[in-house]
Amino acid sequence: MKLSTEESAELIAKLEARFQKNEALAKSIDFNEVVKRLNAKPEKLWSLAAMERTGGEPALVGFDKKCGDYLFFDCVIESPAGRRSLCYDRVALDSRKANKPVGSAEEMASEMGIELLDEEQYRRLQQLGNVDTKTSSWIKTPDTIRKLGGALFCDCRYDTVFVYHNGAESYYAARGFRASLRL
Numbered sequence: 405m406k407l408s409t410e411e412s413a414e415l416i417a418k419l420e421a422r423f424q425k426n427e428a429l430a431k432s433i434d435f436n437e438v439v440k441r442l443n444a445k446p447e448k449l450w451s452l453a454a455m456e457r458t459g460g461e462p463a464l465v466g467f468d469k470k471c472g473d474y475l476f477f478d479c480v481i482e483s484p485a486g487r488r489s490l491c492y493d494r495v496a497l498d499s500r501k502a503n504k505p506v507g508s509a510e511e512m513a514s515e516m517g518i519e520l521l522d523e524e525q526y527r528r529l530q531q532l533g534n535v536d537t538k539t540s541s542w543i544k545t546p547d548t549i550r551k552l553g554g555a556l557f558c559d560c561r562y563d564t565v566f567v568y569h570n571g572a573e574s575y576y577a578a579r580g581f582r583a584s585l586r587l
Contacts (some may be wrong), residue, residue: 458486482578
């Protein structure tokens with residue numbers, strides 16, 4: 405789970421180019437500090453590469469002053485293409501008797517070292533520009549809902565963020581998941 409020097413440099417260049425497009429953020433954060441932290445935590449760089457490889461187009465979206473973490477989100481316009489057609493979690497996957505998907509959103513996120521966006525993060529992402537206008541994305545689901553067999557997903561239609569529910573075992577070609585990474 406380590407990138408080559410060339411792969412690391414290429415990914416950091418992509419991340420910096422995305423960062424530079426956000427003028428407000430670029431004025432408040434020194435990207436060199438982000439690079440130092442990425443170099444000190446190669447597993448985080450690997451996770452960002454996994455986000456990139458699966459189509460998420462990760463971008464730095466802020467700095468959490470409370471805990472001192474930089475925050476990256478998947479910022480691709482539609483749900484990441486390499487993370488679609490997944491049910492919500494392992495329990496949901498195991499409950500399917502026929503037509504099982506290849507995996508689950510929670511397991512894939514865990515393998516990649518990232519976390520599904522929660523509703524608050526999803527709404528924050530939408531403030532950066534409408535995403536998921538043709539697709540939808542699983543989000544972290546409260547245990548109370550999950551214990552009853554459900555899971556939550558979001559999309560944006562009519563310039564409005566909608567939060568919906570489905571059985572956690574469901575999966576669709578146009579539903580994936582978006583994630584966050586703390587650095």
